[in-house]
Amino acid sequence: MDSAPSSRRRPVALKVLIAGGFGVGKTTLVSSCSEVLPLRTEEHITTASIGTDDLTGVEGKTTTTVVMDFGRIRINDDVVLYLFGTPGQERFWFLWDELVIGALGAVVMADTRRLADCFPSLDYFENRGTPFLVAVNCFFGEQRHSVEKVREALDLDPSVPIVLCDARDRESSKQVLLTLIQYVRSTQRIPVAG
Amino acid sequence: MGDDERRAVGPTPEDSAWTGPRHRSGTGRGRPRPRRRRPPAAEPVAEATERAPEASTAPTHDPSTGGASTVDAATGGAAPADTARGATASSSRASDETPVDAATVEAASVDVTTADTATVDKAPADKAPADKAPADKAPADKAPVDKAPVDKASADTATVDAAAAVAGDRPGETGDPAPPSPATGEAPGTARARVAPGTPPAPRKPGAPRVPSTASVSPAGAVPATTSAPVARRTRAVGKAAVPAVAVPTVPNPRVPVDSAVPAAEEHTWLDEEAGPVVRPYTLTGGRSRPFTSGLNMLTYVEALYAPDADLVGLQPEQRAILEMTRTATTVVELAARLDLPVGVVRVLVGDLIQANLVSTFEADAAVRAPGDDILQAVIDGLRAL
Numbered sequence: 001m002d003s004a005p006s007s008r009r010r011p012v013a014l015k016v017l018i019a020g021g022f023g024v025g026k027t028t029l030v031s032s033c034s035e036v037l038p039l040r041t042e043e044h045i046t047t048a049s050i051g052t053d054d055l056t057g058v059e060g061k062t063t064t065t066v067v068m069d070f071g072r073i074r075i076n077d078d079v080v081l082y083l084f085g086t087p088g089q090e091r092f093w094f095l096w097d098e099l100v101i102g103a104l105g106a107v108v109m110a111d112t113r114r115l116a117d118c119f120p121s122l123d124y125f126e127n128r129g130t131p132f133l134v135a136v137n138c139f140f141g142e143q144r145h146s147v148e149k150v151r152e153a154l155d156l157d158p159s160v161p162i163v164l165c166d167a168r169d170r171e172s173s174k175q176v177l178l179t180l181i182q183y184v185r186s187t188q189r190i191p192v193a194g
Numbered sequence: 195m196g197d198d199e200r201r202a203v204g205p206t207p208e209d210s211a212w213t214g215p216r217h218r219s220g221t222g223r224g225r226p227r228p229r230r231r232r233p234p235a236a237e238p239v240a241e242a243t244e245r246a247p248e249a250s251t252a253p254t255h256d257p258s259t260g261g262a263s264t265v266d267a268a269t270g271g272a273a274p275a276d277t278a279r280g281a282t283a284s285s286s287r288a289s290d291e292t293p294v295d296a297a298t299v300e301a302a303s304v305d306v307t308t309a310d311t312a313t314v315d316k317a318p319a320d321k322a323p324a325d326k327a328p329a330d331k332a333p334a335d336k337a338p339v340d341k342a343p344v345d346k347a348s349a350d351t352a353t354v355d356a357a358a359a360v361a362g363d364r365p366g367e368t369g370d371p372a373p374p375s376p377a378t379g380e381a382p383g384t385a386r387a388r389v390a391p392g393t394p395p396a397p398r399k400p401g402a403p404r405v406p407s408t409a410s411v412s413p414a415g416a417v418p419a420t421t422s423a424p425v426a427r428r429t430r431a432v433g434k435a436a437v438p439a440v441a442v443p444t445v446p447n448p449r450v451p452v453d454s455a456v457p458a459a460e461e462h463t464w465l466d467e468e469a470g471p472v473v474r475p476y477t478l479t480g481g482r483s484r485p486f487t488s489g490l491n492m493l494t495y496v497e498a499l500y501a502p503d504a505d506l507v508g509l510q511p512e513q514r515a516i517l518e519m520t521r522t523a524t525t526v527v528e529l530a531a532r533l534d535l536p537v538g539v540v541r542v543l544v545g546d547l548i549q550a551n552l553v554s555t556f557e558a559d560a561a562v563r564a565p566g567d568d569i570l571q572a573v574i575d576g577l578r579a580l
Binding site: 010011012013014015033037038039040041070072073075076078079080081082098099101102104170174177178181182184185188189 | 475491492525527528530532534536556558565567569570571573576577578580
């Protein structure tokens, strides 16, 4: 397909997914560390949206448009990091199926006040084998629970990093992404070492 | 870098005026924009206020034509705006065609007869046939008088006639939307013209059937005078109204009519983000939701095979924008974000461009295989440097 190696280096596009429950701060995280572009996408309406999307009178409608966060961090001339804020609503999760292919990793954001909101995201990435970390968004600097308690509550693999962050803070958000990349790098090294 | 790119690309969707208003429905519509249809309607209203006294004087002048005016007043509810418009029409006619004045006034007076008789016929059916008859005849008699010896037609009679014209235009044009004078053929036209720019519907509907007979009385020579003036006015008004609709579809593209809805959308301030796009996304693709080619990933890079002599005539503005953006390889998802179009639509549009041999695509390396350690290190360094 793209066999002939051009003299110019091919650009590298890296995908990072930002997941989590509704209102957990995904948009804030994306916008704090990159420029955010509104991204419209659409998918076929599934049974999941029946009862939610009113299709009365438009029974022939088979797709629905979803707006999601889309951030971009240009690392250098060749490498671009794309951030996709996945839709929080469960009914749009089928959107992830394309996104998760070739994704570098995922950030699952958690709010300790509503910790259960992130359970489905964790399950999803665990099932897909996508490397992910958990970023606990400390709203208003509040840290209600220790990292160990959160890890226990989420029943996470010990290797999965948990990061406390403030999604509004650029440095904090950067740190989340840095941790993720380093984690991905470490997971990739293991098979090489083994 | 990102900013540069944004700047470089920003203008295309903005300039093209297609994508902006249509898809970014919230951006352009927040500010109040005058409806295009308003002006033609608003002007006459303004004139109506100006000419209101004139219109109000009309009945006072009318007595010259007999009981008809009182009947007019009785049937009363005629829209003042329309009467004023009639006044403006007559006045403009007068100003435009000073020498023909006699003819127009005459025609107006004829109108009066028709209108008045119509109203008279309708309202007091049995009351004053005697009055009616002289009233009919009087203007008819007056008309030739105006015509032949212009000297006789003094300023007073002229004003009276003009007023009569006002009174006459009113019922004739507003009241009879359907068939006031098939014989002459001008009245339906005027009626339609008035209705077309969105005049308030006339509340009064005098019985039309009698009118043709009186209209037939009208001298043939007078008819063109009246017709010519309203026709000119009508075309102007219609032209105004039609311009926004007609302006766009100069491109020989079957899908362009869809795009021509954009200016219409701009008119409506009630359309906003909530209302969704005016043009459903897949109308851009002709209803196709699957691209011509498969394998267009979100992160597939698209690069223009720039051919300066390429035939771009059949391309849609969005596709031109894509060609512009992909002078440097750009991902599908970024095209979608910048065009503010759903990813699936961009896929179809890009598929068309591939088919036309205008762009090439390639997969980002990361999508093919896991990024190497050097790339990850570069990302880490890059993030730290942010």
